[in-house]
Each structure stands twice: as C-alpha cells, then as structure tokens.
Amino acid sequence: MRAFEFVTAKDSNHAVALLAQHSVSAKVRIVAGGTDMMADLKFAPASHCPDLVVDISRAEDLKNIAVTEKGLSIGALVTHNQIMRSPLIRDMFPALVDAAHTIGAVQTRNLGTLGGNLVTGVPSMDSGPTLVALEAIASIAGPGGRREVPLSEFWLGPRKTILKPDELLAEIIIPKQNLNKPTHFLKFGLRKGQALALVNVAASFRVGSVSADGFHGSTTAEWDKDIFVAPRIALGAVAPKVVRALKAEAFLEGKAVTPENMAEAGQVAVTDCKPISDFRASAEYRKDLVAILTRRALEGAYELAKAKR
Amino acid sequence: MVTVTLTVNGEKRTASVPPETTLLRMLRDNLSLTGAKLGCDVGDCGACTVIVDGRPVNSCLMLAAQADGRTVLTIEGLATADRLHPLQKAFENYGSLQCGFCGPGVLMSAKALLDENPNPTVPEIRDALGGNLCRCTGYSKMIEAIQVAARTLRGEPAEKTA
Numbered sequence: 001m002r003a004f005e006f007v008t009a010k011d012s013n014h015a016v017a018l019l020a021q022h023s024v025s026a027k028v029r030i031v032a033g034g035t036d037m038m039a040d041l042k043f044a045p046a047s048h049c050p051d052l053v054v055d056i057s058r059a060e061d062l063k064n065i066a067v068t069e070k071g072l073s074i075g076a077l078v079t080h081n082q083i084m085r086s087p088l089i090r091d092m093f094p095a096l097v098d099a100a101h102t103i104g105a106v107q108t109r110n111l112g113t114l115g116g117n118l119v120t121g122v123p124s125m126d127s128g129p130t131l132v133a134l135e136a137i138a139s140i141a142g143p144g145g146r147r148e149v150p151l152s153e154f155w156l157g158p159r160k161t162i163l164k165p166d167e168l169l170a171e172i173i174i175p176k177q178n179l180n181k182p183t184h185f186l187k188f189g190l191r192k193g194q195a196l197a198l199v200n201v202a203a204s205f206r207v208g209s210v211s212a213d214g215f216h217g218s219t220t221a222e223w224d225k226d227i228f229v230a231p232r233i234a235l236g237a238v239a240p241k242v243v244r245a246l247k248a249e250a251f252l253e254g255k256a257v258t259p260e261n262m263a264e265a266g267q268v269a270v271t272d273c274k275p276i277s278d279f280r281a282s283a284e285y286r287k288d289l290v291a292i293l294t295r296r297a298l299e300g301a302y303e304l305a306k307a308k309r
Numbered sequence: 310m311v312t313v314t315l316t317v318n319g320e321k322r323t324a325s326v327p328p329e330t331t332l333l334r335m336l337r338d339n340l341s342l343t344g345a346k347l348g349c350d351v352g353d354c355g356a357c358t359v360i361v362d363g364r365p366v367n368s369c370l371m372l373a374a375q376a377d378g379r380t381v382l383t384i385e386g387l388a389t390a391d392r393l394h395p396l397q398k399a400f401e402n403y404g405s406l407q408c409g410f411c412g413p414g415v416l417m418s419a420k421a422l423l424d425e426n427p428n429p430t431v432p433e434i435r436d437a438l439g440g441n442l443c444r445c446t447g448y449s450k451m452i453e454a455i456q457v458a459a460r461t462l463r464g465e466p467a468e469k470t471a
Contacts, residue, residue, distance in 0.1 A: 006311055006328030006374055031372065038331070038370045039351040053328065057375050081364070105440025106418065108352050110364040111371060193439035194353060 001041050002049040004029075011059045012141050012170055018054050020143045023165035026051040030168055032077055033057065033111040035104065036120040062115070062170055065089060070137075072174040076115025080127075081106070083114065093174070094304065095130045095185035095202055102126050102187045105194050115169045118151070121159045121241070122196075128242035129202035130185045132234035134178045139171035146170065152234075155241035181206055181230075182308060184300030186293045190280065197237045198281045199289040201269075203297035205231040207257060207305045226257040226302075233265070233294055238273035238286055245272035248294065262298040266291035311374045317342065318386025324373075332376045333357045333368035336383060344384035344413045348442075355441035358414035359383045365421040367440070384413035387420065395461040396420060399454035407445035415441045419455045427463050429455070 009015035015030070022028050029050035031037050034057075041049060056062065062077040065086050072092060074083070080100040083089055089096050103109055103117065103126045117127040118138070128151075136151040143166055151172065155161055163169065183204035189195030208229040231252040233245035248269040255261050275286035314323040317340060324339035336342045336359070348356035350369050357369040360382040387394040393401070396419050406412045415438060422429055422437040429437070434452050443451070457467050 001329045003327060003329055006372070008374070031375070034370050034372060034375065035352055035367070038372070041329075042350060053372075055372070055375055104352070105355065106421075106437055107355060107358055107365050107367045107440045108370070110366050 002044075002046050004050050005052045006055065007052065008055045009059055011061045012056070012168070015054060015056045015059060015168055016141050016143060016166070019166045019168065022052050022054075028052045028054060028165065030054050030056055030119075032116045033079060033113045035108045035112040036116055056168065067179070068173075069176075070173050071176040072179060073139075074114055074172045074174075076118075076169045076171060077113050078115075079111065079113050080104075080109035080117070084109070092180050093130070093134070093183055095183040095204075095301075099126045099130050099185045099187070099200075099202070102189070102197075102200075114172060118154065118172070119161060119163065119169050121155050121161050123158055123239060123241055124197040124200065124237035125242065126185075126187055126197060126200055126236070129200050129234040129236045130183060130204075131172060131174070132242050132244060133183060133202040133204040133232040134174045134181065135232065137173040137175060138169055139173060140167050141170040142167040148173070152242070152244060157240040178204070180308070182301045182305035184297045184304060186297050186300070188289050188293060196280070199238055199275075199286050199293055200236040201290065201293040201297045202234045203231070203294060203301045204233075205229060205252070205298070205301055205305075207302070210256070228252040228255055228257055228261075231265075231298075233269055233272075233297070235269065235273050235290060235294075238275040238290055243273060245269040245294065247272050252298075257302055259299075262295045262302075263291075265298060266293075266295035269294040311377075313373045313377045315340075315376055315378075316380045318381070318383060326373050328372070328374055330373045331369050332359070332361075332371040332373045332381070335373035335376075336368060336381070342383050342385050345417075346410055346413060348410070348414075352440075353442065354411070355414040355418065356411050358417045358441065360417055360421050363421070363424070365418050365440075382417070382420070384416055387416060394420070394458075396423070396455065396458040399458040399461070399467070400451070403450045403454040403457065405446065405450040405454040411441055411443040411445075415443065415451060419451075419458070423455070423459055423462060428459060431456075 062075040064075045083100040138154045185202045187197045187200040206229040208227045236242045248265045251268045270287045275283045277283045310325045346356035348354035352367040352370045359368045
C-alpha cells in the first residue's frame with residue numbers, strides 16, 4: 001500500500017472541518033470500517049491512492065440507531081453486526097437484519113458499516129434494496145450543514161455518488177410514514193457465505209382492504225380481503241445502481257394480494273431492470289432471478305404483514 | 310508515523326508505525342505476534358482473525374491506528390503457560406486441523422462465538438466460521454471440536470453420554 005497521511009476525526013463536525021481543510025489541496029479518502037477501502041488500496045495504482053486518510057471510525061455521533069420525529073435514523077457508522085443485533089431494527093424491519101446478515105462474514109460485518117456499504121456504491125450492495133424500497137433519505141454532512149436527498153438519488157452509477165469532496169454521509173433515515181411497513185429482502189448468490197449478489201430484491205407494501213362487494217375475481221377467500229397499498233420494489237445488481245421497479249409497483253397498486261398478481265409483478269419487474277452478463281451469471285439468468293425473487297419477496301412481505309396484524 | 314498503544318493479550322504494547330500499517334502487520338512485524346496469519350490480505354480468508362474489544366475482525370482490513378487504545382486478543386493469548394484452552398485441546402483431540410494455516414483464525418472465531426453463545430447450534434457454528442476458509446478439513450471435525458469445547462466450558466462432560 002502506498003504511504004498516506006492519517007488523521008482521526010473526533011466527531012462528524014470535526015470530520016467535515018478536516019475535509020474542508022484538506023480536500024482542496026490533497027486527495028482525501030474517508031475510512032470508516034475499512035473493509036472496502038483497505039481491500040481496494042492494496043491493489044490500486046499509485047495514482048488512485050489518497051494523500052490523506054481521514055478516520056471517522058471514532059465519531060460516536062454517527063453510531064446511533066433511534067426513532068426521531070423524522071423516522072428511523074441509522075447512523076452511517078452503524079456496523080452490519082449492530083444492525084443485526086438492534087432490537088429496534090429487528091422488530092421494525094427484519095428485512096434490514098436479513099440483508100446485513102448476507103454481507104461478507106462475521107469479521108467483516110463487525111468492521112463494515114452501513115454508510116460504507118452505501119458510499120462504496122457497488123450495484124450489488126446488500127444494504128441498498130431494502131432502504132430504497134423503504135424510500136430512505138440520505139442525510140449528508142457538509143460545510144454548510146446537513147442536506148437530505150432520497151437514497152435512490154444518492155448514486156450516479158457504479159461506485160459513483162453525489163457526495164462532494166468536502167461531504168460525508170452521516171445518517172440514513174427511513175421516513176416516519178414507512179415505519180413498520182412490512183418488507184422482505186432476498187439475495188441470490190452463488191454461495192451462502194461471502195458471495196456477491198447475482199440479484200437482490202426488496203419488496204415492501206401495506207395491506208389495505210377492499211369494500212364489501214369486492215372488485216376482483218380471486219378464488220381464495222382469505223386473499224380476497226387484501227389489496228396492495230404503496231407497493232415498493234427495489235432491485236440490486238441488475239442496473240448501474242440499485243433501482244426501483246416502478247412499472248411493477250404501478251401494476252400492483254390497488255390490486256388484490258393474490259399469488260397471480262405477485263407472479264405477474266415479478267414478470268413486470270424484469271422490464272424495470274437492465275442486467276449485464278458477466279462471469280457470475282448471464283443477463284438472461286439474472287432476469288429470471290428478478291421475476292422469481294420479486295414474487296418471493298412480495299410473498300415474504302405479505303407473511304410479515306399477516307403476522308403483524 | 311503514528312504511535313499505537315494496544316492492550317494485547319492482557320499486556321500494554323506500544324509501537325510507532327507508518328499510518329498505512331494494518332493491525333495485522335503491527336502484530337506480526339512490530340510485536341512479534343506471528344500467530345495471526347497473512348492469507349488473502351483482503352478480508353476473504355479469515356486467517357488474520359483477531360478479537361478486538363470482544364468482536365472478531367479481519368486484522369488485515371483494520372489500520373493499526375484505528376485499533377489504538379483498544380483491547381486485542383490473539384491466538385497467543387488463548388492458552389496459559391501450562392494449559393491449552395479447551396478449544397485448542399478439543400481441536401487437538403479431534404484432529405480438527407491439518408496444515409493448520411487457518412487454525413489461529415478459526416480458533417479466534419470459535420472463541421468469540423463461545424464467549425457470546427455458550428451453547429451454539431451447528432448452524433450457528435457454521436455461520437461463525439463463514440469467514441474462515443479451510444481447504445484441508447472440510448470443517449466437520451472443527452464443528453465437532455467446537456461443540457466439545459463448548460460442553461467443557463459449560464462444565465459438562467466433554468463426551469455426549471446418550
């Protein structure tokens with residue numbers, strides 16, 4: 001690894017001040033858990049290496065998980081392991097726990113942070129889909145204070161975000177109206193451990209009920225009662241960034257919660273993505289996965305909705 | 310240079326290292342603790358696993374400076390002068406290692422698991438070893454030994470009687 005200068009930020013304000021001070025004249029990189037940065041720098045050409053590394057791993061103000069007036073706030077430095085252990089998250093969003101559990105292995109989950117996973121911005125990231133389906137907001141700290149952007153607009157492409165050199169991702173907020181929204185996450189990789197997603201999917205919706213006369217022709221009595229309200233589907237590893245399956249969502253809105261509609265939504269979701277073929281899987285295979293995982297994620301969210309009734 | 314002070318295996322140790330030094334390099338090159346191994350160097354193989362503030366981590370992915378002030382347990386801190394740790398004893402009895410290169414990492418992962426969960430299920434053991442690659446053993450004998458060590462640490466007979 002090429003030599004660099006190193007400075008530790010005491011908290012997020014200090015980190016922002018350090019970035020403001022150094023990012024004009026030097027190539028600066030922020031390190032949090034280090035799991036992506038260290039692996040990257042060991043093989044990077046010298047031109048890609050930072051002059052200065054700002055360590056934010058001791059910024060305690062970025063490590064909180066709490067419900068605020070805005071919604072559920074998760075600090076950018078919360079590790080994947082902390083997400084898995086948080087009673088609050090386990091209760092509200094088991095999908096976030098499932099997603100965290102599929103990242104790397106125990107050792108990397110103890111180091112790696114939610115913010116780091118999002119900022120690295122690889123399209124197959126496992127933290128992205130659930131948060132995008134829950135319409136999460138990225139709270140960004142910069143010299144002028146905080147600014148908030150929808151997480152879905154945080155990425156510009158693979159490994160590219162809207163962060164300016166003097167900014168850092170501080171916090172992820174799941175908006176109030178989506179608290180406890182039944183959500184399910186699924187990942188398909190080539191192995192159970194330490195594998196990147198070929199496709200990952202999160203589905204989220206609330207269950208509404210139809211008026212007494214009903215307006216659809218499903219045959220199963222129990223399914224007759226429920227309709228999709230605010231369905232949200234997010235797909236990972238099948239586009240340059242995590243994407244919403246907007247056509248599939250529009251297809252489901254207001255429709256009866258039936259196995260047929262879930263399967264159809266999966267087919268529609270295929271038209272919402274543009275997977276590539278690479279050494280892990282062909283585009284065709286990824287499309288098949290999108291259809292099936294979307295259906296299963298919808299089924300999982302519905303199971304959760306029923307369990308929470 | 311950065312000055313890094315760690316509590317390693319119960320002892321305060323300080324070294325002055327270049328900022329880009331990983332915790333693994335510092336342990337091996339500056340503190341002569343060569344139990345943790347340099348394998349893949351990118352967090353895949355787990356041979357470098359050590360326990361920092363109670364949690365197993367890849368020491369190849371952590372900068373030494375990030376570990377300043379923290380408590381580190383390495384494989385060297387597992388046994389006492391006259392006695393192997395029950396995990397080490399069980400690994401020996403069950404022939405759980407062959408070449409042994411992954412061993413220090415596997416044992417630290419197992420130690421962290423049992424510290425937190427004294428009675429793990431087989432799926433929980435498998436999950437705890439998910440970040441430790443072993444190309445010799447096929448893991449079965451490690452899982453057996455971890456179960457035996459867990460029983461010993463719980464004060465139960467090492468062998469199942471039923």
